Amino acid sequence: MRSQQSAGRTATEAPGTLAGPATLLGVVLLALNLRAAIAVLSPLLPDVQADLDLGNFTAGLLTTLPVLCFGLFAPLAALLGRRIGMEAALLAGMLGIVVGSVVRTVPGIWWMIAGTVVIGAAITVGNVLVPGVVKQDFAHRQGTVTALTTAALTGGAAVAAAVAAPLAHTGIGWRGTLLLVGGLAAVAAVVWAPQLRRRHAAGTLALGGTSVRRSPVTWALAAFMGMQSLTYYALLAWLPTILRDGGVSPAGAGWALGLFNLLGIATAVAAPAVAGRLPDQRLLGVGVAAAWAVGLFGLLLAPALYLLWAAVTGLAQGAGIGLALTLIVLRARGPQSARQLSGTVQSVGYLVGAAGPLLLGGLRDASAGWSVPLAALCVAAVTMGTAAWWAGRNRQV
Secondary structure (H helix, E strand, O other), X not given: OEEEEEXXXXXXXXXXXXXXXXXXXXXHHHHHOOOHHHHOOHHHHHHHXXXXXXXXXXXXXXXXXXXXXXXXXXXXXXXXXXXXXXXXXXXXXXXXXXXXXXXXXXOOHHHHHHHHHHHHHHHHXXXXXXXXXXXXXXXXXXXXXXXXXXXXXXXXXXXXXXXXHHHHHHHHHXXXXXXXXXXXXXXXXXXXXXXXXXXXXXXXXXXXXXXHHHOHHHHHHHHHHHHHHHHHHHHHHHHHHHHHHOOOOHHHHHHHXXXXXXXXXXXXXXXXXXXXXXXXXXXXXXXXHHHHHHHHHHHHHOHHHHHHHHHHHHHHHHHHHHHXXXXXXXXXOOHXXXXXXXXXXHHHHHHHHHHHHHHHHHHHHHXXXXXXXXXHHHHHHHHHXXXXXXXXXXXXX
C-alpha cells in the first residue's frame, strides 16, 4: 500500500490497480445515473398528482427537493468522500438512489418526499466526487473523460424522460417506472464495486474565502449559474405538464422532454471548447441567454411548434451549464481560488435553481394558466444574459 498527498488530497492505492477500461466504464455508468432518477418524474407528474391528489406547488416541491439537496448536502458529500474514500462513497451514492427509488413508490406523499430527499442526497455524492475521480484517475485524459461523463449525465436524463410515459402506460404505472429507472443505479453499483480495492480521499470543498466573496465576478457567475439552473430545472419539471395541458399526448410530451435533454449533450461538450478559445466569453454567454429567451417566448406564443422550442431550449441548457462550469475555471486565478469559487458559485447556483420548479408551480396555481409562469422564465433569461455580460469579461478572482 502506498500513500500520496497533494493539494489537500490524500490517496492510498493498492499496487497494480491503475485506472483502466473498467474504471472508465464505471465512471460513465455513475454519471449516467446522476440525473435520470430526477428526469423520469417530470413526464409522470400529472399521473402522480392525480393519484396522490397534489396541487401544482406540492408537485413542484418533488422536483425541487433533489436540486435543493445539491446545494445543501455538497459539503457533507465531500466529508463522506474524505472519511470512507471516494470509491466507497460513490458506491454508497448509487445504492442510495436505489433505496430512494424504492421508498418513493410506497403509497403516501410523505414516503414520496422521503424517497426524493434520499435520491437527492445520493446524487449529490456523485456530483461532488465524480470530478475528483476523473482528476485522480484520468489526469492525462481529463478533457475527454469529462466530455464522456457530461454526455452520459445529460443522456441519462434524456433517455429517462423519453421512456417514462411509454413505460408507465405499458401497465407498470408511474410507480413501476420510477422503480425501474432508479433501479438502474444498481447496475452502476455492481460495475463500480471492484474499485473499492482502490481508495482516494476527497479534497475539501471550499465554500469561498473572503476575497472570493467580495469579488463582483463571483456574484456575476453565481447569478448566471443560478438563472441557468432555475430555468433548466423549471422546464425539466414542468415542460411535459405544460404541453399536456395544451393538448399534447403524454408520449409526445415525454419525447419533447427527451429532446430537450438529448440536444444538451452536444452543446454541453462544445461550449467549454469554444469558450476556452475566446478572449472573453461575453457574447457567448449572451447568446446562450438569447437562445433560452427565444425558446421560452416560442412556448408562450406558438405552442404548436413545441418540438422546435424543446430543441432550442435543449441546446441552450447544455451550453449554459457547460459555460457556467468553464467560467469558474477561467475566472479563477489559481487552484485555491478555483476551489473557493466553485464552492460558492455551485452552492448558490443550485440553491437558486431549486426555486425554479416551485416558482412555476406556484405561479401556475395563482394564475390558472402557463402564460405568467413562462413570462417569469423569460425574465430569468434576460437576467441570465445581464449576468453573463459581467461574468464573461476577462477578469480573474
